[in-house]
Amino acid sequence: MAEEKQEKREEKENRKPHSGIPEAIFLEDVDSFMSKPENESGAAVLQKLDEQLNKYRFMDANLQQKKKRLTTQIPDIKKTLDTVQFLKSRQGSDESFTSNYLLSDNMYTTAEIKPSSVVYLWLGANVMMEYSIDEACSLLTKNLASAKKTLAQVQEDLNFIRDQTTTTEVNMARVYNWYVKQRRTANKTTSGTK
Structure with a gap:
């Protein structure tokens, strides 16, 4: 029990915060931020912030795809695990049973299944492997836990x-307002000197 807690604590400490996604820093004081030498042009700063926003949107789209894939994968793993556990419960019996199985999309067929000590699992990339029923249960349980964790x-x-997207959008609005204010001030001073 104590070892598990220690492992979880170490895993949490070693894990990159938020999968290496950079944190957007909220600009508290736009004037002091824009007075830094690297921020000489408001347009350049806006361009950098826009690039940062596009990166966040790209990461968001990738994570949404990953989430969609996982949400379809988890029920498949559960269904396969349930089937293997059913086969395990029938292992000591000599009686065969009839089952319907998915042959292809929307096409089922019937099979007579005899008790067996092995199952074949699709691993992906057109690879199928033979496992003992206990190994298959262990593998599927581990895969299910891993998919849920992911x-x-x-x-x-x-x-x-x-949160980072919102922070970047707010920063862009604040820098844009600062930039417009500076341009107006510059226009007033140039028109006032004529």
């Missing part, structure tokens, strides 16, 4: 990206 991390990252 889905939770993806959701956490999506929430973080939404």
